[in-house]
Amino acid sequence: MTSKKISTIKTIANIDMPQLIYGTAWKKERTADLVVQAVTLGFSAIDTACQPRHYREDLVGEALNHLFRQQNVSRENLFIQTKFTPIGGHNPQSIPYDPNAPLKEQVSQSFAMTRKNLGIPYVDSYVLHSPVEPLESLTEIWRAMEDVYNNGGSRQLGISNCYHLPILEYLWSMAKIKPAVVQNRFNSQTDYDRDLRIWCNKKGIRYQSFWTLTANPHILSSYIIGQCAERYEKTREQILFRYLTQKEITPLTGTCNEEHMIEDVEIFEFNLEENELHRIDELIE
Numbered sequence: 001m002t003s004k005k006i007s008t009i010k011t012i013a014n015i016d017m018p019q020l021i022y023g024t025a026w027k028k029e030r031t032a033d034l035v036v037q038a039v040t041l042g043f044s045a046i047d048t049a050c051q052p053r054h055y056r057e058d059l060v061g062e063a064l065n066h067l068f069r070q071q072n073v074s075r076e077n078l079f080i081q082t083k084f085t086p087i088g089g090h091n092p093q094s095i096p097y098d099p100n101a102p103l104k105e106q107v108s109q110s111f112a113m114t115r116k117n118l119g120i121p122y123v124d125s126y127v128l129h130s131p132v133e134p135l136e137s138l139t140e141i142w143r144a145m146e147d148v149y150n151n152g153g154s155r156q157l158g159i160s161n162c163y164h165l166p167i168l169e170y171l172w173s174m175a176k177i178k179p180a181v182v183q184n185r186f187n188s189q190t191d192y193d194r195d196l197r198i199w200c201n202k203k204g205i206r207y208q209s210f211w212t213l214t215a216n217p218h219i220l221s222s223y224i225i226g227q228c229a230e231r232y233e234k235t236r237e238q239i240l241f242r243y244l245t246q247k248e249i250t251p252l253t254g255t256c257n258e259e260h261m262i263e264d265v266e267i268f269e270f271n272l273e274e275n276e277l278h279r280i281d282e283l284i285e
């Protein structure tokens with residue numbers, strides 16, 4: 001177990017959320033081994049989903065069981081995030097709830113499956129995988145997620161794939177338990193969610209990014225990122241991740257490579273200077 005530490009950032013739910021999250025999509029049967037490896041190398045946050053099409057939430061549970069029982073990792077030192085996936089995000093053959101049940105029931109059945117898969121009574125963050133239409137359905141699902149929260153099943157709620165600010169504004173206004181995080185694809189096609197992120201900052205919603213490396217080869221290959229990489233003796237990927245964390249964006253990484261895991265955790269050992277942050281800002285704004 002490494003002694004390296006990932007910095008945390010407070011959410012509006014008063015949770016210390018690690019500023020780098022290990023994502024478990026598409027890992028199939030390697031999921032358990034990779035989660036154990038990531039935590040052993042210093043990751044303290046895990047992202048999954050009750051969506052068998054892309055995630056093996058049950059194998060995340062297997063990894064947790066191993067970490068708690070064999071490696072003395074304590075539950076309180078891990079941030080565990082999972083998702084409720086509406087019907088449209090599932091393979092029809094592997095929906096983890098009754099698709100004909102009312103939406104409220106779908107959420108409670110899905111969360112019961114999450115508890116069984118993960119083998120823990122509560123998660124730190126429960127995220128709606130994507131907004132649904134019409135707004136009445138969104139409201140019904142969110143109310144059911146609030147029930148999960150109120151029953152102690154999750155310490156905060158969030159939403160993902162929400163690129164349309166009016167939807168987020170609607171959610172914020174109707175929510176009794178406000179969304180604490182937004183998890184979105186971070187790329188130029190959405191202007192890096194510039195307006196949405198400004199709005200999130202005003203409300204105190206934390207922004208998590210995915211596709212961060214894959215969607216941004218032009219940023220990674222830019223002159224300023226290269227200059228910083230040389231100056232700090234880090235990889236270009238480390239510079240981009242460090243930039244984002246200094247801007248209070250929390251990237252997800254799903255690396256399967258041990259060297260990359262080690263490098264990712266090391267980003268908190270240096271700070272980019274203001275003028276470097278500004279120059280990288282220009283690539284994103």
Ligand SMILES: NC(=O)c1ccc[n+]([C@@H]2O[C@H](COP(=O)([O-])OP(=O)(O)OC[C@H]3O[C@@H](n4cnc5c(N)ncnc54)[C@H](OP(=O)(O)O)[C@@H]3O)[C@@H](O)[C@H]2O)c1
Pocket residue numbers: 022023024025026047048129160161183209210211212213214235237238252253254255256257260261263264
């Ligand atoms: N909410 C959603 O709808 C949604 C959608 C997609 C993803 N996610 C979440 O986000 C997580 C991350 O997914 P992602 O799409 O961002 O991509 P990813 O799975 O992290 O893949 C990124 C690519 O970057 C490489 N990489 C990672 N760290 C690196 C490093 N330090 N240096 C060099 N290369 C590095 C990886 O290769 P190596 O394996 O060789 O390092 C991989 O090819 C997922 O596991 C999932 O939890 C959520």
